[in-house]
Amino acid sequence: MATAAVPDNAAPGEFQAVGGRLERGLIWVFIVVPTLALVPGMFFAWGGWIGWHDIVLLVVFYVITTTGIGAGYHRCLTHGAFKTKRGLKIALAIAGSLALEGPAIRWVADHRKHHKFSDREGDPHSPWRYGTSAWAVTKGFIFAHAGWVLWGSDRADPKHYAPDLLRDRDLAAISRQFRSLAAVSLLAPAIIGGLWDRSWHGAATGFFWGTLVRVALMHHVTFSINSICHVTGKKPFDARDRSGNVWWLAILSQGESWHNLHHADPTCARHGVLKGQIDVNAWIIRRFEQLGWAYDVRWPDQDRLERKRAAAP
Structure with missing residues (x-):
C-alpha cells in the first residue's frame, strides 16, 4: 500500500501510478518506526508511562483509521458495497488516509488487482507466490504481510484498476x-x-501511544488480513482462493478478518454473516444507512449465502 507521487498541479483526474524514492522511503518509515515502538511500548505501559488520556487517544485514532480503511477504502471505494453522500465519502477517504497505508486511489487499485488474481500469479501479495513447501510459504508469508509494500514491484496501475476513482474530483484531491x-x-x-495534559510530557506520551503504537497495531492488523487470512482459517463458503476466517482478529480488524465470506461475495457490506461473527464495520455502515448518509447497501442475500455455503469443499 505504498504512496504514489501526484504533482500538486495535477488535474483532478490525474494520478501518477509509480511512487518516487521519497514515497517509498516514507512507507519504510511509516511501517518500521511504529513497529519498533511496540516493544518499548509494552515496557513503558508496565512501568506506568501511560495515562487514561493516552488510552483515549490510542483508541479513538485507532477506530477512526480502522473504519477509514475497512468501511471506507475497502468496502465502499474498492467494492462498492454501499454508496454514500458526498460528505461521508470525503470523511471516509480522509480517515483512510490517516491510517498511513497510502492514498485512496493507490490502495483501491492494489486491492482490486488482488481480488482479480487472488492467490494466483499477478496477486500483489499472495503468501503462496513462492510455492507450497514450508520454506516457500514462510517467504511468501513475510512478503504478503509487509514485504510487498516495502520492496514489492508488482503494483496495480490506477488507470487500469481504479479509473472511476480517478474521475472523482474529491478522491483525486484527497x-x-x-x-x-x-x-x-x-x-x-x-x-x-499536550494541550489536554498541558505539558510536554502529555505531548510525548500522546505521540507514543496515539501515533506510534496506534499506527503499528493498525498496520499489522491490516497486513494480517493479507498474510494470516490467506494461510489459515475456516472456509465455510466457496471462494476461488485460500481465504479463511480468523476469529481472533475480528475485533481488532473490525470484522475484516471474516475473510472467507468476503472473497466468496466481495461486494457484500457485511463480512461476518454467521452466528457469533462480530463485524463492527458492518454495524457502522448500518448506522450510516439509518442516518441517511449511506444508501444502496448490499446486505447479505440469504439464498446466495446458502449456495456459496453448499458449494464449499
Whole structure:
C-alpha cells in the first residue's frame, strides 16, 4: 500500500501510478518506526508511562483509521458495497488516509488487482507466490504481510484498476494531499495530548501511544488480513482462493478478518454473516444507512449465502 507521487498541479483526474524514492522511503518509515515502538511500548505501559488520556487517544485514532480503511477504502471505494453522500465519502477517504497505508486511489487499485488474481500469479501479495513447501510459504508469508509494500514491484496501475476513482474530483484531491494528511495523522495525537495534559510530557506520551503504537497495531492488523487470512482459517463458503476466517482478529480488524465470506461475495457490506461473527464495520455502515448518509447497501442475500455455503469443499 505504498504512496504514489501526484504533482500538486495535477488535474483532478490525474494520478501518477509509480511512487518516487521519497514515497517509498516514507512507507519504510511509516511501517518500521511504529513497529519498533511496540516493544518499548509494552515496557513503558508496565512501568506506568501511560495515562487514561493516552488510552483515549490510542483508541479513538485507532477506530477512526480502522473504519477509514475497512468501511471506507475497502468496502465502499474498492467494492462498492454501499454508496454514500458526498460528505461521508470525503470523511471516509480522509480517515483512510490517516491510517498511513497510502492514498485512496493507490490502495483501491492494489486491492482490486488482488481480488482479480487472488492467490494466483499477478496477486500483489499472495503468501503462496513462492510455492507450497514450508520454506516457500514462510517467504511468501513475510512478503504478503509487509514485504510487498516495502520492496514489492508488482503494483496495480490506477488507470487500469481504479479509473472511476480517478474521475472523482474529491478522491483525486484527497489522494494528492496524502502527505499533508499523513502529517496530521502523525502530529495530531501529540498536539491533542499536550494541550489536554498541558505539558510536554502529555505531548510525548500522546505521540507514543496515539501515533506510534496506534499506527503499528493498525498496520499489522491490516497486513494480517493479507498474510494470516490467506494461510489459515475456516472456509465455510466457496471462494476461488485460500481465504479463511480468523476469529481472533475480528475485533481488532473490525470484522475484516471474516475473510472467507468476503472473497466468496466481495461486494457484500457485511463480512461476518454467521452466528457469533462480530463485524463492527458492518454495524457502522448500518448506522450510516439509518442516518441517511449511506444508501444502496448490499446486505447479505440469504439464498446466495446458502449456495456459496453448499458449494464449499
